[in-house]
Amino acid sequence: MYSRQELRKKAQDAIGKPGTLGPDINLEDFDKSDLPHPYLSDQELMSLPKAEQERLIMSGLDLTEKERGGTFFQKDSRVIHCKSKQEGIEVIPIKQALEKYDWIKDYYWKLVSVETDKYTATAELNLQDGYVIRALPGVKSIYPVQASLYIDKNGHQQIVHNIIIAEEDSELHIITGCATSPHLKKGAHIGISEFFVKKNAKLSFTMIHNWAEDMIVRPRSVAQVEEGGLFLNNYICMKAVKSLQMYPTTHLVGDNSIARFYSIIVGAPDSEYDIGGRVFLKKPGTRAEIIARTISNGGNIIARGHLIGEVPGVKAHLECKGLILNGGRIHAIPELEGHAEGVEMSHEAAVGKIAQEEIMYLMSRGLTEDEAVSTIVQGFLSLDIPDLPPQLKAEIDKAIEASDKDMM
Amino acid sequence: MLYIEDLEVELEGKRILRHIDLEIKPGETHVLFGPNGSGKTSLLMTIMGYPQFKVVGGKILFKGQDITNMPINERASLGIGMSYQRPPTINGLKTRQMVKICSKNKEEDEDKTVELAKRVNFVDFLDRDVNAGFSGGEIKRSELLQLMAQNADLMLFDEPESGVDLENITLVGNSIAELLEKQIRPENEKSIIRQKQARSKMGLIITHTGYILDYIIADKGQVLYDGVLSCTTNPREILNCIGQMGYKECVRCIVDKN
Numbered sequence A: 001m002y003s004r005q006e007l008r009k010k011a012q013d014a015i016g017k018p019g020t021l022g023p024d025i026n027l028e029d030f031d032k033s034d035l036p037h038p039y040l041s042d043q044e045l046m047s048l049p050k051a052e053q054e055r056l057i058m059s060g061l062d063l064t065e066k067e068r069g070g071t072f073f074q075k076d077s078r079v080i081h082c083k084s085k086q087e088g089i090e091v092i093p094i095k096q097a098l099e100k101y102d103w104i105k106d107y108y109w110k111l112v113s114v115e116t117d118k119y120t121a122t123a124e125l126n127l128q129d130g131y132v133i134r135a136l137p138g139v140k141s142i143y144p145v146q147a148s149l150y151i152d153k154n155g156h157q158q159i160v161h162n163i164i165i166a167e168e169d170s171e172l173h174i175i176t177g178c179a180t181s182p183h184l185k186k187g188a189h190i191g192i193s194e195f196f197v198k199k200n201a202k203l204s205f206t207m208i209h210n211w212a213e214d215m216i217v218r219p220r221s222v223a224q225v226e227e228g229g230l231f232l233n234n235y236i237c238m239k240a241v242k243s244l245q246m247y248p249t250t251h252l253v254g255d256n257s258i259a260r261f262y263s264i265i266v267g268a269p270d271s272e273y274d275i276g277g278r279v280f281l282k283k284p285g286t287r288a289e290i291i292a293r294t295i296s297n298g299g300n301i302i303a304r305g306h307l308i309g310e311v312p313g314v315k316a317h318l319e320c321k322g323l324i325l326n327g328g329r330i331h332a333i334p335e336l337e338g339h340a341e342g343v344e345m346s347h348e349a350a351v352g353k354i355a356q357e358e359i360m361y362l363m364s365r366g367l368t369e370d371e372a373v374s375t376i377v378q379g380f381l382s383l384d385i386p387d388l389p390p391q392l393k394a395e396i397d398k399a400i401e402a403s404d405k406d407m408m
Numbered sequence B: 001m002l003y004i005e006d007l008e009v010e011l012e013g014k015r016i017l018r019h020i021d022l023e024i025k026p027g028e029t030h031v032l033f034g035p036n037g038s039g040k041t042s043l044l045m046t047i048m049g050y051p052q053f054k055v056v057g058g059k060i061l062f063k064g065q066d067i068t069n070m071p072i073n074e075r076a077s078l079g080i081g082m083s084y085q086r087p088p089t090i091n092g093l094k095t096r097q098m099v100k101i102c103s104k105n106k107e108e109d110e111d112k113t114v115e116l117a118k119r120v121n122f123v124d125f126l127d128r129d130v131n132a133g134f135s136g137g138e139i140k141r142s143e144l145l146q147l148m149a150q151n152a153d154l155m156l157f158d159e160p161e162s163g164v165d166l167e168n169i170t171l172v173g174n175s176i177a178e179l180l181e182k183q184i185r186p187e188n189e190k191s192i193i194r195q196k197q198a199r200s201k202m203g204l205i206i207t208h209t210g211y212i213l214d215y216i217i218a219d220k221g222q223v224l225y226d227g228v229l230s231c232t233t234n235p236r237e238i239l240n241c242i243g244q245m246g247y248k249e250c251v252r253c254i255v256d257k258n
């Protein structure tokens, strides 16, 4: 473990280092100063302005908290609500964790390297907050924990670091929504996430992004899955953004561990998305699956996927399907890397348009052309995601349905 | 009534249907025979309104309206439905949802969907994507289920019984007969004449085997040969003739007889 001092030193050295992918961003263009929003009680949370509530609900936040196991809510730089509703599931602001708990040192910057690029560097040097969510050994989450990272002030740069830990034999479900206030045009979000899935634990992480037209988004995440563990990662982004670049990495370090990534991206005009997932299969019996559905809708989408099979007896599949609709561009870059005999890896990539034959088939069942297209698009985006709690499936379905209005 | 007059159809610049005259009155079901590639599917697709089948001459009237240039969905709303020979797969759309689309039943009426599916032994397929990986016989049952939900007045069946196994053929045959109001053994008490008067459904069924004739009363048989409708007579007679002499001879013999 590095001391904070050592981390800061490394960060200072990397602060000028551009990311390997995506356009370089001048972070000085955004204001990262602290905005002292007050902490909200349960009551106050429910009485947020309506437009704001809608944005939050769209990104999966349930303000009534009825079917949620806990809530973390950060507005700009400040945590304004944070609680767990289930014993054995901890939800703690990371700054508080860094001050109070010694164990956090075993996780903080353990998977993501602070010197990766300027975004990781600034996350150490200018950390605002973020969450630590942990399921204690054997604890199974009844309802998903919700975490919202909300940007309210125009021009603000939000910098967070999140740590998610599913201890041995635990089961943890998280839904995290990132959104911006209705009046916000410009902003930046930099988020470091480190996921620890321990022996035989199960973690599902569903992320719904609702950004704004001039937003810069640079998440940096790495996950580590131990023996028999399962990491299920769902990513939904259906809104405009100026530039979003992320390439989360997962290391399957224990026998028979599993990683499954599902992403659904619907672009918007003048928006750039460079997204993907990378999984290292390091132990026998590990499995990985990366599945992406993208619709250009006038945007520019690069959909990456990279599977690295390091030992025999691993199995992995990559599937990337793109639909060009309303203009735009989709660039699918699937990569497979086998380093040993007996790896079983495959990929399927297709970029196309909606088949006329399918439209007419539906029209012959009475739908108008527009209804037929929308039905096909909804079908294209609907993924059967196993092991996902019903509340989360409902949130994903809701997001997909809402996207329809933007596309048509 | 469906009324087709001197219809000329081109597909990709090639004339595939010539001088088609066809009239199906309310309550009538016709059977269409013809060798592979003779244009049977093309005729059905043209009636349904597929724009790649370009009408270059003649006209199609349905319920008194000229539908020659009407979009597919408007023809569907007017009461034309089709059971396809080779329908496309629609990924992510569940058969259950498709049945609801057909019945215009947007709100949840699960019971009705399941009840319909039971009749063609298709309940287990409701949660599968439309036509995804369906076997030949399963496609036919899926298509039939959709038509049952649609409640069209003119039903176009493209080889509805081919590929259907012996156990399901009875279900399929009887369901089609019921849809077309052409059961061989009427199930209710109404007199035959009263039933005949009540009939309004129209059918056009493509078949190679004629098995469907074991389940329905067909009014007329037609043979499409090389893009031309070559004869109109009792369907059983046509089937026997084709069986004995082949299409080519059969078309000639019946033409001569007429």
Ligand SMILES: Nc1ncnc2c1ncn2[C@@H]1O[C@H](COP(=O)(O)OP(=O)(O)OP(=O)(O)O)[C@@H](O)[C@H]1O
Pocket (backbone or CB within 6 Å): B011, B012, B016, B034, B035, B036, B037, B038, B039, B040, B041, B042, B043, B085
């Ligand atoms: N998309 C297409 N492109 C080119 N030719 C086509 C196309 N569709 C049909 N055809 C041709 O049009 C002709 C008529 O085909 P059609 O499908 O109507 O025949 P059919 O009578 O239904 O045959 P079958 O008994 O085999 O189903 C055939 O020669 C066929 O090859």
Ligand SMILES: [Mg+2]
Pocket (backbone or CB within 6 Å): B040, B041, B042, B085, B158
């Ligand atoms: Mg055919």
